[in-house]
Amino acid sequence: RTHVSCDIKGDVAVVRFNTPNSKVNTLSKQLSAEFTDVMNEIWANEAVRSAVLISSKPGSFIAGADLNMLEACKTAQEVTQLSQDGQKMLEKIEHSPKPVVAAISGSCLGGGLEVAIACHYRVATKDKKTVLGTPEVLLGLLPGAGGTQRLPKMVGLPAAFDMMLTGRNIRADRAKKMGLVDQLVEPLGPGLKTPEARTIEYLEEVAIGFARGLANKTVSAKRSRGLMQRLTDYAMALPFVRQQVYKTVESKVQKQTKGLYPAPLKIIEVVKTGLDQGNDAGYLIESQSFGQLAVTKESKALMGLYHGQVHCKKNKFGTPQKEVKTLAVLGAGLMGAGIAQVSVDKGIKTILKDTAQKGLDRGQQQVYKGLNSKVKKKSLTSFERDSILSNLMGQLDYKGFEKADMVIEAVFEDINVKHKVLKEVEAV
Helix, strand or coil, X not given: CCCEEEEEECCEEEEEECCXXXXXXXXXXXXXXXXXXXXXXXXXXXXXXXXXXXXXXXCEEECCECHHHHHCCCCHHHHHHHHHHHHHHHHHHHCCCCCEEEEECCEEECHHHHHHHHCCEEXXXXXXXXXXXXXXXXXXXXXCCCHHHHHHHHHCHHHHHHHHHXXXXXXXXXXXXXXXXXXXECCCCCCCCCHHHHXXXXXXXXXXXXXXXXXXXXXXXXXXXXXXXXXXXHHHCCHHHHHHHHHHHHHHHHHHHCCCCHHXXXXXXXXXXXXXXXXXXXXXXXXXXXXHHHCCHHHHHHHHHHHHHHHHHCCCCCCCCCCCCEEEEECCCHHHHHHHHHHHHCCCEEEEECCCHHHHHHHHHHHHHHHHHHHHCCCCCHHHHHHHHCCEEEECCCCCHHHCCEEEECXXXXXXXXXXXXXXHHHC
């Protein structure tokens, strides 16, 4: 086996995902087939009482389905069959007589999240790299391996719709509050091994403990839900309340997409079918819709856009000769402020210079707004925002430019202004 391996530790099987020659694990046909074989061996082995699913790559649990596999399908029926195969496998995990624990470190997205929520328990590392989400809608698709049916039952209908219709990532600490993750593991610092290697070993150790506890019945997989969650669950059990939620969400989607994107509306329809008509009807419409969406022009265009973005992120110029620790940006307009924002976000000390106080204030405000929007989306805390902003220095002169490792010119599109500014910088 090249993609999935298995170690037996006492009475616990540790299943490791490791897509070769790739920074991330993806649910390819090969990985899925090997995973199925390994799980069948675990279920047949009487000495094994529980299992842990973990990645050998610290930054990636499973980052989603293999897009090349989807794009190789010629018909909607082929894609529907892939969906149904995934559904069957994860149903076996969900109803496994031997408890299965997902040990999550790094990206747990799309099909990866569907694997995790089919497990009986989820343990995740509490760090910035560990994110959970359902980004399928951004590719014109929907979760196709049971996610549309399991997620609303796990986190509630409003939160499930928010995840599936926006595709946004959720950090581990928020996932714990939502009920998406059961336990968090604090990352470890450096030692004889790298922090990443030590943390993933610790995560495995903790997950094995929970797997044994579930098998011995000393740990319960039943989640205690707070008062507000219980009230929400009670309200969502009432058909007329659910109808109102469907109506509100559909109205919002129509307003934002003008009906031009089929995936969000399909997600609402599929979730509604599952909740109103039961699991069998829900799984059937999920797989059929997954197949239908995969062959739409919208999905093909969004996948093309995704491949283009990945291509543009690749560094074609090799390792820089000098690390940029301090950056100076000339011009606090839309472009200059945008460059400043992504730079401070990466921890680079950034000088933002303009010729007028009004323009400088506007640029700094743009950087603040960009970071503050992340706070509103709960992908940053206000403390982290302020810490990032402390790397930004707004000024009207060239003070500190002599220490800058790089200067980026983003002034007004006037050749005379550009010549003047470049002469001034060269004189510093």
